[in-house]
Each structure stands twice: as structure tokens, then as C-alpha cells.
Amino acid sequence: MSRITGCFQRLQEARRCALIPFVTAGDPDLSVTLPLMHALVTAGANIIELGVPFSDPMADGPVIQRANERALARQVSLRKVLGLVKAFRAHDVETPVVLMGYLNPIEVMGYDAFSDMAAGVGVDGVITVDLPPEEAEIFVRTMQHRSIDPIFLLAPTSNRARIAQICALARGFVYYVSLKGVTGAAHLDVESVANKVYEIREITDLPIGVGFGIRDAESAARIGAISDAVVVGSALVQRVEALRHRWEVIPEEVPLLISEMRRAMDHGRSPR
Amino acid sequence: MQISQSRMGDNALAGRFPDEHGHFGVYGGQFVAETLMRPLQELCEAYEQCCNDLSFLTEFEEDLKQYVGRPSPLYLAKRWSTQIGGARIYLKREDLNHTGAHKINNTVGQALLAIRMGKRRVIAETGAGQHGVAAATVAARLGLECVVYMGETDMERQAINVYRMKLLGARVVPVTSGSRTLKDALNEALRDWVTNVDETFYIIGSVAGPHPYPRMVRDFQSVIGREARAQILEQAGRLPDALVACVGGGSNAMGLFYPFLGDSEVALFGIEAAGEGIETARHAAPLCAGRPGVLHGNRTYLMTDDDGQILATHSISAGLDYPGVGPEHAWLKDTGRATYASVTDGEALQAFHGLTRTEGIIPALESSHALAYAGSLAKAMSSDQVIIVNLSGRGDKDIHTVASQEGIPV
Numbered sequence: 001m002s003r004i005t006g007c008f009q010r011l012q013e014a015r016r017c018a019l020i021p022f023v024t025a026g027d028p029d030l031s032v033t034l035p036l037m038h039a040l041v042t043a044g045a046n047i048i049e050l051g052v053p054f055s056d057p058m059a060d061g062p063v064i065q066r067a068n069e070r071a072l073a074r075q076v077s078l079r080k081v082l083g084l085v086k087a088f089r090a091h092d093v094e095t096p097v098v099l100m101g102y103l104n105p106i107e108v109m110g111y112d113a114f115s116d117m118a119a120g121v122g123v124d125g126v127i128t129v130d131l132p133p134e135e136a137e138i139f140v141r142t143m144q145h146r147s148i149d150p151i152f153l154l155a156p157t158s159n160r161a162r163i164a165q166i167c168a169l170a171r172g173f174v175y176y177v178s179l180k181g182v183t184g185a186a187h188l189d190v191e192s193v194a195n196k197v198y199e200i201r202e203i204t205d206l207p208i209g210v211g212f213g214i215r216d217a218e219s220a221a222r223i224g225a226i227s228d229a230v231v232v233g234s235a236l237v238q239r240v241e242a243l244r245h246r247w248e249v250i251p252e253e254v255p256l257l258i259s260e261m262r263r264a265m266d267h268g269r270s271p272r
Numbered sequence: 273m274q275i276s277q278s279r280m281g282d283n284a285l286a287g288r289f290p291d292e293h294g295h296f297g298v299y300g301g302q303f304v305a306e307t308l309m310r311p312l313q314e315l316c317e318a319y320e321q322c323c324n325d326l327s328f329l330t331e332f333e334e335d336l337k338q339y340v341g342r343p344s345p346l347y348l349a350k351r352w353s354t355q356i357g358g359a360r361i362y363l364k365r366e367d368l369n370h371t372g373a374h375k376i377n378n379t380v381g382q383a384l385l386a387i388r389m390g391k392r393r394v395i396a397e398t399g400a401g402q403h404g405v406a407a408a409t410v411a412a413r414l415g416l417e418c419v420v421y422m423g424e425t426d427m428e429r430q431a432i433n434v435y436r437m438k439l440l441g442a443r444v445v446p447v448t449s450g451s452r453t454l455k456d457a458l459n460e461a462l463r464d465w466v467t468n469v470d471e472t473f474y475i476i477g478s479v480a481g482p483h484p485y486p487r488m489v490r491d492f493q494s495v496i497g498r499e500a501r502a503q504i505l506e507q508a509g510r511l512p513d514a515l516v517a518c519v520g521g522g523s524n525a526m527g528l529f530y531p532f533l534g535d536s537e538v539a540l541f542g543i544e545a546a547g548e549g550i551e552t553a554r555h556a557a558p559l560c561a562g563r564p565g566v567l568h569g570n571r572t573y574l575m576t577d578d579d580g581q582i583l584a585t586h587s588i589s590a591g592l593d594y595p596g597v598g599p600e601h602a603w604l605k606d607t608g609r610a611t612y613a614s615v616t617d618g619e620a621l622q623a624f625h626g627l628t629r630t631e632g633i634i635p636a637l638e639s640s641h642a643l644a645y646a647g648s649l650a651k652a653m654s655s656d657q658v659i660i661v662n663l664s665g666r667g668d669k670d671i672h673t674v675a676s677q678e679g680i681p682v
Binding site for chain 2: 109
């Protein structure tokens, strides 16, 4: 059983929803991301999603675009992100780590070389934003061969046929993008998200994570009540950005949002 | 699959590529976020229907004739050919189209498709501004809302085209991310599309992007090659020995090449921008000096570093200043059907002046790359041989760039 599947099983037994923070690796510096990852776990994160910097982040809004630019200014490459995961694993062998990024860095490294290295350092899942199932067959096979979960996005525009096609390939969990748009967009419609999550549940037994547009404890609790995992990205990255000139306090202050979300989500879910 | 054989291509290769998922061998495909996959499927279906719809095809052809001004002439550049010595060089005069470049062939087609799909808002990316102007032009004519994304750096370089787009009623949005050029404008247009996907049609300007764009844009542009093939048979009584076209994304080249793909005796040359020289790394020549990768929805040759980051490009011509290239060109390179070479800023400028002074035709700097290569090719050929160069655009937009190269205030 993969670390991700195990994580969701334990949470489901405890009737809790997973909380998945996203941070861009190397923003503002790799030496900050490592303690930040550990602090996020302490604050209540169940899975860590690490953004792999890319020069052309087409699906990201301005907040995460700037995070990519800050990381790239420090020459943070896919190789260095894998090194970061290795360093994280020296002190945490339980928390699943998922890489999220774009295909080209993996293409250039080569699917085999990448999956060997990723498995070797303890990466548990990979989300490749610009790799839909139609193009993913070889990639999925390569990942699964090394027991890495290929995680796919579902969107408001995905119809039943696409949801079924994607869930047949996906492992670990599926990630429902809650709105049409780029990361960091504001308008979250909880009711329409709930309807779509219900539709996805009819098709798959995989845990369903929801991301895009979750900014605070309240929205995390509302989404947490209808899904298996809440992903929070831009709201965290925005806090990193605000503190980019005071690195030393980032691992202390940024996880406060995760603590708040955790409390609100657990409260909302507690059996009455 | 493509617009019917007789209309869109009349050779054995036509219709075989891409496959139904948009692949040209290992290239092409649909590498986009999930949100865009169903819209792309809908676009594929709508395009397919139009290809088999006589009223669409008739309207498209009529617009090309009455609005764009087609057919464009195939002109024998006698004096320039004589000065060079060697093969006779014919120019396919896309510079004489409405708006001054080949770009409008494609925007006319895509805008008609947008209307058929019930979309009243169109968006476009632009580098030099020619595609942005061509998109704004058809939007004005059809009463569509038009938003054009343009890198801030390019807006400075091409201020007149920015104003032209505004005159035409388009909103020009400056793009300030990344290198602030064409690739960043494409990123921003994709972000707009993913956000406003229900009511928006994205008019991509080259044979790039996710399937069906490379095929669709090629089909719309292949009117260039169909006309040229018929014209050269009539004027020279034979097929040409070589075709030469510049390649940024590669739409003017694909448009010219496509109807000749089955004519194995016709050599195809695509010319990339060598900028300040391939060895300086300041160039925009992914086919000549790049490697395969994935960007903007397709797998193709890219300028990318060892970490998979996209590299900055340089060319004197904003229209060639792009780190990728249409996937069909990647495939034509690997199969050996076409040959890709590069020409420096300096060589292109020399050809710009050469044609201007001997023929009274001011070519676009993009097209000047093709002219420069054709010149060197012609020298090694005999006077009974024939080259067709795609003169893809006129050079009025480049006057400032050329003058500043020579230190002349305009």
C-alpha cells in the first residue's frame, strides 16, 4: 500500500479530512522550504504538495507565478527539489510528499531517470498539470513501476466519460480543481463543488481532494465537509511572499494558517 | 479530416497527419490542463463539421477572395535573381494581403469557426503584432469582442501595431511575466481561456498549441501552397526545385509546404532565426539547435536548458522570437522531408536591403530570413532551376527596427 493510500485510510477511519498545503520548492530559498515542510506537518498537514518551479507556469495565477520566478532566480531545478525531498525524509518517513509541476522538466530528465530518482528519495505522488490522460500512458506505467502514485486533476469541464477515464489511471487520490481558472482565483461556489464531488464519488472509490479558491479556515471547513482532502496553495504562497525579506520567520508564521484550517476542519467533522 | 481533399490538399500525404489525437509521429498532441480538454474536444468536433460543410468552405473562400484579396500573386523577382546569379526566384506575395501578412488567412477561418460555435469573445496572443492585428481586424468586421495579449517588451518594439489594434477596437493587455515576449503572451492567453472558456474562442496565430490548432491553422494557411503550386505550373510549366519559408511557429511555412509534401522532387527549406549566431546562444532556432520537449500544449523541438526550463530567445524579428515551433515541422525534420537551416540578424538585414533596392518590395524582417537563405541557395543552382520564397509579410512595421540598426533616427 502506498504511503498516500495508507494516509487516507487512517484519516477515514478517524473520520477526518486530509489537509494538503502546497508550497513552491525553493521559494524564497531551499533552506527555508525544508523547515517549513516540517512545521506544516506539525501544524496539522497530512500530505505535503511541493511545487516544482517552471519558467512557464501556464495554469497558475500571479501569486504562484511569482513564487516560480523567485525559486528560479535561485536556480531551483527538479534535481534540487528531489534533493529537498531526500533531506525531508531524513526526519519524516511518514508524511506523503507529492510533487506538482509541468511536464517539460520531467521530459528533459527522462521518465525513467526521473521516476528512479523520485522513488529513491521518497516521493509518493506526482501531479503533472499539463499531462492529461490521453498523453499519460507511458508516464503512468513508469511511475507505477516504481510505486509512485500518478495523481490527476479533474475540472468543472470534465464530463462523466472523462472522469471515468481519468479515475481509471489515477492512484492515491484525484484532485478536483474547484473552478474554471488559474490557481489563486477567488470565487468558490461550495454548492457546485459539492455536486461535482458527488458525481465523482459515483464513479470512483479514490479519495477526492479539492483545491483552487480555498483561502481561509472557513472555506477549508466547508470544503472539508464534502471532500476527503483540502488543498491550499496560493493563500499560503501569498504569506511566504509577504515574508520573503524575513526568511527566518517563514517556518514559524506561515503554518499558522494550516493550524487554523485544521482546527476548523476537525471541528466541522467531529462526530456529534 | 482536413478540409476536403480537393480544397485543402491534393496529394498523397494530405489527410494522413496528424492522427486523430493530433500526433505527428511523437510530436504534437494535447498537453494542457484538464479544464481545457473538453473545450478542445468541442473545437475538434466543430472544426470537423466545418471541414465537411460546403457553406462554411464557400464562405471562407469568398472571404479570402473579397476581403483578404486572394489569390496573392506569384511574382518572378527577375532583377534580384539576376543580381544573385543562379536559380530564378519567385515570390509568393503574402505581403499584399489585407493587413500585410499571411496571418489573416488563418484569423478569417478561425473567426468564422468562432461564430459557428456561438462564441462572441475572441482572444489572441501576438509577438510582432501581425497576428494581433489580423485577429482584431476580423473581430471588428464580425462584431466580436477581442482581447490581445502582448508582451510588454514587444509592445515597446511594435508600438504602431499596438495602436492599430486599439483603433480596430481590441483591448491590448500588456504581459509582464517571464521574458515579456511572445511565449509569455501565449501563457497569458491560455490563462484567460481557462478562466473564460465558456464564451471565449482562442485564435492561436501559428501551427503551434494543442491539437487541433496545428492542423487547423495549417489547413487554413495551405491556400498559400495550393495557389503557388497552380501558379508555378502555369508560369514556369513545372514544379519548383525548392520552397523556402521562414519558421518562427511556422504557419507561413506549413501553409506553403503542405500542398507540396507529396511532390518528392520539390525540396523544402524552413529557415529559423540564428539571431546573433547559433554559437552565441542568442538565437531563436529550436529545430537547428534545440531538443524535443513539451510547451504550450504540444511536444516539439524547444529551446530548453538541462533542467527543462525554457530559454530566452533572441531575433531581430519579433515574429520569429519564440522558443518552440509547430509540431509538424518537428516531424518533417525528423523524417527528413524538410530541411531546416538558420540565418542571422545581419544576413536577414542584408537580404531586406537587397530585395528593397532591386525589386522595390520592402519585405518583413521575418520573410527576410527566407530571402537570405534563398539567395545563397540560388547561387549554387542553375538559371533553369526555380525557387519559390514565401514573402510572408511586408516590412513597413520593421522600418523603425532597421533604421535604429543603422543609427538613423526616424
